[in-house]
Amino acid sequence: MSRLRRTKARADITVLDRVRSDGDYYVVLMAGAESNCNIQSMCGAASDYTLIWIRLDRNLRLKDKQAVVVEDCRSGISITDPPRKEDQEPKLRLVRGKLTVVYGNDSDPEKGITTRLVYDRKAPDQGFRTSTLTHVPGTISSAWLSFKMLADA
Numbered sequence: 001m002s003r004l005r006r007t008k009a010r011a012d013i014t015v016l017d018r019v020r021s022d023g024d025y026y027v028v029l030m031a032g033a034e035s036n037c038n039i040q041s042m043c044g045a046a047s048d049y050t051l052i053w054i055r056l057d058r059n060l061r062l063k064d065k066q067a068v069v070v071e072d073c074r075s076g077i078s079i080t081d082p083p084r085k086e087d088q089e090p091k092l093r094l095v096r097g098k099l100t101v102v103y104g105n106d107s108d109p110e111k112g113i114t115t116r117l118v119y120d121r122k123a124p125d126q127g128f129r130t131s132t133l134t135h136v137p138g139t140i141s142s143a144w145l146s147f148k149m150l151a152d153a
Contacts, residue, residue, distance in 0.1 A: 016051075017094055019121050024063065025056040026124035028099065030092055035073040043073035049090060051101065053119065053127045066127045068117060070103040079103045080114065097121045102133070 017028040028051065035046035049071040055064040071078050071090065079090050081102035092101060099119040105112025114133040120126065 014092075016092055016099060017119070017121055017124075019124050021124050023058050024125070025058075025060065026121075027054045027056070028052070028119055029054070030090070032089065046073035047089065048072045049079070051092075051117065051119075051128065055125070055127070064127070068128055068130070070101055070117065076105050076112070077103060094119075094121060104133075 011034075012032040014030045014032075015027065016030055017026070019026050030049055030051055032047050032049045035043040035048045048069070051068045051070055053066040054062065057063050069075075069077060079092075079101055081100075082091065084090060092099060097120060099117075099121075101117045102114060103117070104114035116131050116133055118129045118131075120129075
């Protein structure tokens with residue numbers, strides 16, 4: 001009888017920005033985790049990434065938050081800009097005070113959508129602003145549903 005060996009899943013959190021404005025604190029994070037704990041199945045070697053925007057008051061109490069999945073192997077969502085090699089982790093950073101990420105359904109771009117996310121450290125209270133770049137009517141992808149849920153929130 002063989003024994004299964006358990007390992008701890010890897011999770012990474014990177015601070016992309018932190019700023020204080022009008023008495024509130026704003027933090028932008030990128031959280032990454034293994035896509036599938038079974039490395040021999042679909043997406044087993046992949047990582048998924050979520051961008052997180054947090055607004056805290058002067059006492060560091062949570063006032064508001066946003067989370068956007070920008071890379072999810074099982075849903076076919078991946079970052080397309082900034083570009084990178086397939087096996088490379090995303091290297092997101094602010095350029096001239098702005099974080100800009102383009103992501104979408106890479107498994108079938110004809111049927112999915114592409115979304116641009118922008119965060120501006122000069123206006124951190126606006127959080128993540130997203131806009132749909134392409135969408136084929138009559139199709140619904142998980143990225144579009146995530147976008148729709150954020151827009152309706």
